[in-house]
Amino acid sequence: MTSNPLAPSWLAVPSDANALAPRVWSHNSLRDLSGELVIGGVSASAIAAQFGTPVYVVDEADARSRARGIRLSFDREFARVGGRAKVYYAGKAFLSIEVARWMNEAGLNIDVASGGELAVALAAGVDPAHLGLHGNNKSPAEIDRAVSIGIGAIVIDSEIEIARVAAAAAHHGRRQSVRLRINSGVHASTHEYLATAREDQKFGIPLVDAAALVALIRAEPALEFLGLHSHIGSQIFESSGFAEAARRLLALHAELLADGPVPELNLGGGFGIAYTSVDEPLSIDEIAARFADIVSEGAAELGIPVPVVAIEPGRSIIGPSTTTLYTVGTIKDVLVAGTAVRKYVSVDGGMSDNIRPSLYRAEYSVRLANRSSTVPAELVRIAGKHCESGDIVVHADYLPGDVASGDLVGVPATGAYGWAMASNYNYLGRPPVVAVVDGLARIIVRGETEEDLLRRDAGVRVGSAKGAQS
Structure with missing residues (x-):
């Protein structure tokens, strides 16, 4: 496969879009025999099922x-x-x-x-x-x-x-x-x-x-x-x-x-x-x-x-110890300058859980987390769900072309200045932080619910926040 002309010069087309670069991922991150991402002995799908997404996963x-x-x-x-x-x-x-x-x-x-x-x-x-x-x-x-x-x-x-x-x-x-x-x-x-x-x-x-x-x-x-x-x-x-x-x-x-x-x-x-x-x-x-x-x-x-x-x-x-898991929502192919296609993959988080790409244009990597795929890789941009055109999580990387709504993706090396700089922009609650070790996962920082956010608003009448989704 040839490189997409929209890709930055430093980004090569991977020979295997499922591979986890050892320098980038935590020491105890791997793919199991089914191709799923496993961190600290706990699979990505198990973490997402128990704690939801987005979720910061710390390899303790x-x-x-x-x-x-x-x-x-x-x-x-x-x-x-x-x-x-x-x-x-x-x-x-x-x-x-x-x-x-x-x-x-x-x-x-x-x-x-x-x-x-x-x-x-x-x-x-x-x-x-x-x-x-x-x-x-x-x-x-x-x-x-x-x-x-x-x-x-x-x-x-x-x-x-x-x-x-x-x-x-x-x-x-x-x-x-x-x-x-x-x-x-x-x-x-x-x-x-x-x-x-x-x-x-x-x-x-x-x-x-x-x-x-x-x-x-x-x-x-x-x-x-x-x-x-x-x-x-x-x-x-x-x-x-x-x-x-x-x-x-x-x-x-x-x-x-x-x-x-x-x-x-x-x-x-x-x-x-x-x-x-x-x-x-x-x-x-x-x-x-x-x-x-x-x-x-x-x-x-x-x-x-x-x-x-x-x-x-x-x-x-x-920094290297932590991976953020997201769930894929919408996907769209955008024709840029009439010459090449950039695939926008939107996820259920964004600049509220990692503002560094928007603030510094920091570069990150991404991989499918719930499965692997043999479909040829395509250039993707991982976008957040916020009302900002600059709400980008990963500016450029390659994912298998069959990435689909409902897939989990993992963005590694998010332990530093992710949760620490997180916000409630668009009234999103900050995600939970989960530690994984020896096949066990536990919350070390609870995620915020809508009720948590409304509880701080002095305009909420007593008991009126109970109907908020949790």
Whole structure:
């Protein structure tokens, strides 16, 4: 079969449109003898029958394994260079009580970016000393709560926060450990909206102002300066940006050592994952080895000890672990520019459960989930059901040409920023999150019903929401 001229240049016609690319799908995803997608020992049709669709399906063993693997890799590589590493799971990617427990049991700290994320981590029983609080506009109430419970670290993002955190710490009789977020000016090779260390953006302190602000922090008796923090972006596939950011941060780190201790250096995260078969992210082992070499070599050049290095992966742990299942509704062939046909396959979810394709034009993959097929593949676009022309789930992939209404399709690598950025657009309830492991499936986040949505509307009279569909 020849490629459809509407297909992007990177997308090849698959030799087998049923095959699951190992880099893209979770470790425990496979097709059974009948051709059905099975995740964690549970078939797609069984999951859909029990929980409905759309549904986020988390391969629990995969998520736990990736969390342990990252910690072990960084422990090993930094021990090799005479240092130590701390891994913070970035809760913004996806956080629930169960996931927080998995990360805690894997030996990871957890990074939170709001009072709500903090509440989830605490509800999971995570020791506050193993938490860090981020954010460019932390409210006084969020700061006060974090300090009051003994949070392990607060990342200061602007000068005004120095006084706010110091006041809260003094009020509670605590000495609060803080990091200072630095805008290193390093441009990650990623999407414009995902590059978070450019000069003209909301995060962090310019490198040239850092020393003065560290002096202000050190002048506050209620604050303990833990070190610098940098985050150059997300979905990064190479290490040159990290190397340059580390070089700049280490130079500042060395300068600050002249006036007092600087125990740690936080280099952030943003490690990329495979969303399509052509994506080739670095392995975690390779990332850890490169980080260790970059930091140890930089420290040696500056004549300083290797600092404790903190990292904040989120996407690379939870992203590949999750597949979203949808049910196919309408299908239409659209003749484009009078030359080629694009098959639009509409599903029962869309931008309300995964806004990344609409927001960033992020690319995803898709496969039939309830069966396999020997029918030749056709180029498809998986569209959502919302009243937006940009409501696309998968911009371009190939499915067997006999895809039909009622089929299930699976979109892999949706664990990061799917549920976390979900909305109720068009009054759709957010889907449930189901964990599968060893042939068993269980709800870890309940889906929303129409009754749930109406219950929040102050205009609903008592009892009038009972007739809503559930």
